[in-house]
Amino acid sequence: MLNIVLLTPCRRFIANRYAYGYQIPLGLVCLGGPLLDAGHRVRLIDNDVRGWDDERLAKELLLDPPDCIMIGHSGPVAAHPVAMRTARALKHHLPETTIVYGGLYATFAADSVMRDNPSIDIVVRGEGEATVVDLAEHLAFGGRLLDAVEGTTWRNAAGEIVANPDRPPVEDLDPYRPGWELVQWDDYHLFGFGRGAGMQFSRGCPRRCTYCGQWRFWHRWRHRSAESFVDQLEILTRKYGVHIVWIADENFAAERGPAHEVLELIVERKLDLSLNLNMTAAEVVRDRDLLPLYKQAGVDNIFLGIESLDDATVAKVGKDNPLEISKRAVVALRENNIVGLVNVIYGLQEERPSTLWKTFKRLLWLDPDVVNACHVTPYFWTTLGRWTKPEDVIQPDLSRFTIRNQVLRSHGLPPRLLFWAVKLTEALFHLRPRGIWRMLFWTDNRARQILRQYLGVGIRGTFGEILEFLFATKFVRPGKLTAVPGYPRERQSSPTPTSDLVTLPQSAQRSVRKSRQICNAP
Numbered sequence: 031m032l033n034i035v036l037l038t039p040c041r042r043f044i045a046n047r048y049a050y051g052y053q054i055p056l057g058l059v060c061l062g063g064p065l066l067d068a069g070h071r072v073r074l075i076d077n078d079v080r081g082w083d084d085e086r087l088a089k090e091l092l093l094d095p096p097d098c099i100m101i102g103h104s105g106p107v108a109a110h111p112v113a114m115r116t117a118r119a120l121k122h123h124l125p126e127t128t129i130v131y132g133g134l135y136a137t138f139a140a141d142s143v144m145r146d147n148p149s150i151d152i153v154v155r156g157e158g159e160a161t162v163v164d165l166a167e168h169l170a171f172g173g174r175l176l177d178a179v180e181g182t183t184w185r186n187a188a189g190e191i192v193a194n195p196d197r198p199p200v201e202d203l204d205p206y207r208p209g210w211e212l213v214q215w216d217d218y219h220l221f222g223f224g225r226g227a228g229m230q231f232s233r234g235c236p237r238r239c240t241y242c243g244q245w246r247f248w249h250r251w252r253h254r255s256a257e258s259f260v261d262q263l264e265i266l267t268r269k270y271g272v273h274i275v276w277i278a279d280e281n282f283a284a285e286r287g288p289a290h291e292v293l294e295l296i297v298e299r300k301l302d303l304s305l306n307l308n309m310t311a312a313e314v315v316r317d318r319d320l321l322p323l324y325k326q327a328g329v330d331n332i333f334l335g336i337e338s339l340d341d342a343t344v345a346k347v348g349k350d351n352p353l354e355i356s357k358r359a360v361v362a363l364r365e366n367n368i369v370g371l372v373n374v375i376y377g378l379q380e381e382r383p384s385t386l387w388k389t390f391k392r393l394l395w396l397d398p399d400v401v402n403a404c405h406v407t408p409y410f411w412t413t414l415g416r417w418t419k420p421e422d423v424i425q426p427d428l429s430r431f432t433i434r435n436q437v438l439r440s441h442g443l444p445p446r447l448l449f450w451a452v453k454l455t456e457a458l459f460h461l462r463p464r465g466i467w468r469m470l471f472w473t474d475n476r477a478r479q480i481l482r483q484y485l486g487v488g489i490r491g492t493f494g495e496i497l498e499f500l501f502a503t504k505f506v507r508p509g510k511l512t513a514v515p516g517y518p519r520e521r522q523s524s525p526t527p528t529s530d531l532v533t534l535p536q537s538a539q540r541s542v543r544k545s546r547q548i549c550n551a552p
Contacts, residue, residue: 031069032170035096036062036212039116040077040087041109043432047494052079054218056228056278057133057158058102062209064159070166074212077116078103084119091124098128098169100154100162106134106243106409107431107516114147121149128169132158134247135516138411140183142518144191152176153183156247157233159206161197199249203233204258215270221483223304224273227266231259231292235280237310239337240347240413241375241406244280251284256291260299267301277307283317290320296327304476306331311351311359318358321366330476332363333402336372339392343379347414353392360398367474369481372398375433376452377406382442386451393459399468399477400484401459403452404433410517421509428515430503434495439508449499453492460488 036058046052055076065072073096077087091099099120103109117129132154136143140153154161161181168176176184181197200206208229220226234248253259266272283289296303305328314321314332324332334356338344341352351359356372363370374393379385393401408418409431418438424445425437436445443451459465469485472478513519 031071032097032166033071033094034065034073034166035091035099036072036074037099037101037116038076038078038103039101039109039113040081040083041103041105041112041429043078043105043108046078051219051221051226052076052217053104053220053226053228053276054213055102055104056208056230057104058100059208059210059212060206060230061100061102061158061162062212063207064163065166066209066211067207068163068166070170072209072212074209074214076214076217079214079217084116087116088120088123091120095124096127098130098166099124100130100132102131102133102158105432107407108429110135110516111428114143114149117147117149128152130154130162130165132162134243134409134411137247138243139516139518140193141191142520144183144185151185155181155183156197156249157181157200160200199233199252201252203230203252203254208262210265210270213270215272220274220276221480221487223483225271226274226276227270227272228276228278229259229262229266230254230278231282232279232284232288236284237281237350238348238413240417241337241378242280243409243412243415246411248280251281253285253288256288256295259292260295260301263296263301263303264299267303272303274304274306277305279308281310281313282307283309283313286313286317286320289317290323293320293323293327293329297323301328303328304331305329306333308333308335310335310349311356314359314362315355318362321362321368325366325368329368330480331369331371334359334370334372334398336396336398337375338378339374339389339396340379340385347378353396357396360396364399367472367477369400369477369484370398371400371402371484372396373402373404375404375406376448377436377438377440380442381440381448383451385442386455390455390458393455394462397464399465399481400488401456403456405436405438405452407431407433407435407437408514410514415514415517418514420511420514423511423514424505424508426506426511426515427504431516435503436505445505453496456488456492460485 038055058074062072062074101113101117103113121129128151129149130152131150136153137155140155143150143153165179165182168179176182180195183193186192215225218226232251232253234251235245236251238245307329309332311334336351336356337349339353344352360370408415422438424439431437436448440448469481
């Protein structure tokens with residue numbers, strides 16, 4: 031059997047260092063369980079927490095040289111450069127070790143990754159649980175010919191890049207348990223509420239938003255059985271002392287029935303967990319009669335992907351939450367003492383002083399408890415990415431391709447002005463009298479505590495982002511770049527004309543019709 035190291039490279043995102051804290055590397059933990067169950071020796075090194083430089087990391091690994099290092103990271107693109115730097119350093123010190131790379135970026139840029147990074151021996155594409163077990167079995171028995179391992183791209187003895195057929199999505203998620211025993215739990219605390227963990231109930235999303243490519247990675251929405259999922263939550267709280275769980279689904283309640291079953295089982299088990307999950311505004315309105323059950327099950331936070339407060343923009347990107355639906359969702363959450371956090375993405379429309387002011391006024395009217403202000407980020411595997419023109423990119427540093435950094439120009443505002451305007455919007459919103467009153471006097475003690483923690487997190491995160499912006503962020507003038515950073519050469523083709531942005535896809539049209547039906551429901 032193999033000696034395997036699951037490795038997160040040292041990216042050190044500002045939000046983790048100064049604000050939220052670190053979350054467990056759930057993707058690697060989900061690989062660890064099946065590998066352990068297959069009999070392999072497995073270690074997890076989260077170097078994003080450790081912060082070792084590449085030399086120190088190599089020295090630690092040389093104390094017990096692994097047969098295989100599997101690298102994965104959060105942040106679809108921004109962590110890729112440091113992952114490749116780390117791979118080069120480790121291949122130099124451990125030339126006989128097989129280095130495997132996986133995740134979103136690796137999946138969609140597999141050929142490019144292999145071509146540009148000789149230190150990477152194998153790329154795992156798509157879901158990894160079944161693929162890594164199959165791969166490890168071949169490697170353990172000296173198999174260098176990997177033709178039979180679906181879902182991999184690899185380099186044969188002649189140096190040729192071979193792309194095996196895709197592996198079908200996992201039909202039954204229940205047999206693939208996360209490797210919780212690999213986690214150093216004292217490293218992971220969220221929002222001041224004690225040990226935190228992530229866990230998936232479902233994968234994928236039935237929606238096809240233009241800026242998101244998760245649906246292409248997961249292919250279709252699937253979920254664990256309620257029993258299996260809640261069993262894992264019970265292990266987390268009873269065995270590992272976890273108090274807060276981030277449910278890492280793109281869309282927890284895509285179907286009402288499975289979500290209802292999960293919530294009832296959590297209540298039955300009396301787990302006493304604080305749960306954070308993602309839902310759309312339309313599904314919150316759909317499930318408004320279930321919201322007392324959500325609260326009883328421990329759901330303290332629901333993150334709403336509002337994205338825009340302009341209905342035309344919402345329709346353009348394929349969402350199903352016009353402003354009226356979003357308002358009804360926010361009100362329903364507050365009535366049930368659930369903290370509502372909304373994401374707003376700047377740059378989905380052409381930003382000008384007038385659009386910023388309109389967004390701020392609509393935020394005050396919408397009145398969510400917390401606002402997470404983001405910037406649109408083009409990933410080449412998304413519809414938005416295909417529309418992106420190199421001349422519109424003003425951020426050449428791939429490590430800044432995060433939702434916290436501006437990447438695309440806004441014709442109506444220089445980037446420095448947009449940055450300060452967004453930060454001012456966040457500050458004014460969260461310090462408004464109504465928000466302060468809730469923080470001090472909300473009758474629900476848990477919600478009140480959460481808002482106070484969020485304020486501290488927001489202040490620390492904002493100061494970190496301001497320092498990064500002032501001293502570590504550089505832009506180039508529009509039109510200077512001839513290629514979009516991080517896009518494989520074969521993807522640097524002519525984008526769809528900007529005028530096509532106003533064409534609403536059929537899937538989005540169906541979503542909008544559905545949301546209007548919800549809005550008209552009693």
